[in-house]
Amino acid sequence: MNAEDAAREIGGEAARLGFDAFGAAPAAVPEIERERIDRWIAKRMHGTMAWMERSAAVRKDPTLLLPGARSVWIGAVNYFHEAPRREGDGRVSIYASGRDYHRAIGGLLRRLAETARRVFPGAAVRPFVDSAPVLEKYYAERAGIGWRGKHSNLIVPGAGSWFFLAGFLIDRDLAPGERAADRCGSCTACIDACPTGAIPAPYTVDGSRCISYLTIEHRGAVDSDLAARSGDWIFGCDICQEVCPWNRFAKPARLTDFHPRAGGASIGLEEALQLGRERFDARFEGSPLRRAGWERFRGSVERAIANRDPERE
Template identity: 40%
Template sequence: MNTNAQKHTKFIKSEAKRLGFLSCGISKAGFLEEEAPRLEQWLKDGMHGEMKYMENHFDKRLDPTLLVEGSKSVISLLLNYYPSETQHDDSYKISKYAYGTDYHFVIKDKLKELLHSIQTEIGEVHGRAFVDSAPVLDKAWAAKSGLGWMGKHTNLLSKQVGSFYFIAELIVDLELEYDTPVTDHCGSCTACIDACPTQAIVEPYVVDGSKCISYFTIELKDEIPNDFSGMFDDWMFGCDVCQDVCPWNRFSKSHKEPLFDPNPKLLSMSRSEWKEITEEVFREIFRKSAVKRTKFSGLQRNINFLK
């Protein structure tokens, strides 16, 4: 391994830490051989439901060198979003990742700063930042670069910090030192499979996206099928059940990112108040939140679907 790659890798990882990322792992950019047949089968089985965008750019999804010209390395980063306080029991629930400011904005800014630091320190480096907004298989790259393993619920899991974090990438045309994957530590545990309210985890490591509460409450634009009536366990936006029951999340620590702190109203509102929510209150609570994606009408639809 050349000393430059070593030096550059050390610098990138220390910058990532300075910017508040939980961890940083690096893999050689190339074709994801193991993922290709899995993704193909998942799409063939229609497990993406109406998320038709998952069918686009199949080749680019599996090979970042087709996405970013001349790319040599995929820098994977984790950013904690575990809150210090959660909603109380008499409330309809939203996924913890959506409590504060939309993560796309928060992480994009950090990634831009990281790339800028790399260019200032190392010289002419070309790269692109990705936050769950382009055909990049975030979890596969994070696992490949040793940041965790893919749990039976298909979320990335780490022994140190569980799974309540965002995954982002910087794909660059720079040779770096590469990390190696870690082993799977799910063992015989089936907590996530047993707890899933809609039985969306159809077998270990396979989630039928078209049965997932997150899919119904965020992605689905039509009416929610009546077959799932009474199964939503009070989730009005997203769902954290498979993560909440995972033993590894006992080790989650609350984040230190003020932008992820929720509007106090989000934590105090009761079921009856959510039922009566006005568009004005919706705009106030979710002003910069990822919940805006479902729009006021979408959140109302979700709330009305709950028993």
């Protein structure tokens, strides 16, 4: 089977499984992207995420992850839904109010990988869903799915940026898409709206200042100025996407896994503070919120309460 026919067959199965957009790209990472990684790490924009530095070599050379990797198949899955919330609650990023995407999309990818192995008997396939050091956004842009916005999220034309990215490496050739053009123009809405100044320049996110990082990944005490600027966010942050003009085209997710669970995109702060480790683990079983862990989650809740009620300090 030639590369074009293979891409069509894999794409047909991907659409049936629930992927909203997809494409393929050469696995080799160009020098400009490798240099981008090196600059980001050198400026310590990864904060306390030491694993980002340790895995940099693999991000720059996917054959270290899958020997002989020649192509990357990459797909986008919409997770958007309306996020009503009660005043005074702590805010949760939209993506985290449904099922853990690692589990939900991981199951789809395993089935898609089987399709790839059937199309290419004997092929080596390595799936990933934010679970391996792979440049998902670069590959999605190179495959023609969309372009990286100034907030660094992938923007899908006519659909916005509320998408998970996942795919697989394969040691076979897949017909590549045509690289998407940047359509942000002169807009700086995301840069202007970020309360912590985490977008110091277009297309660059200083992870060490990002509210998502501070509420999910950061180890240790949070800088007091950044804590005060984090507002009522207790897990993740959607501000740069909420203000993006392209997200006026967003439509509700098709996959029910990403429809909001009880509590939706907000959680009562006092209630959250009283959970304790065991109840936290039980309440958020199967949810992305488990990633933060009880101690980090509690710290985020305490900061949100302090920002809401400064007189309680």
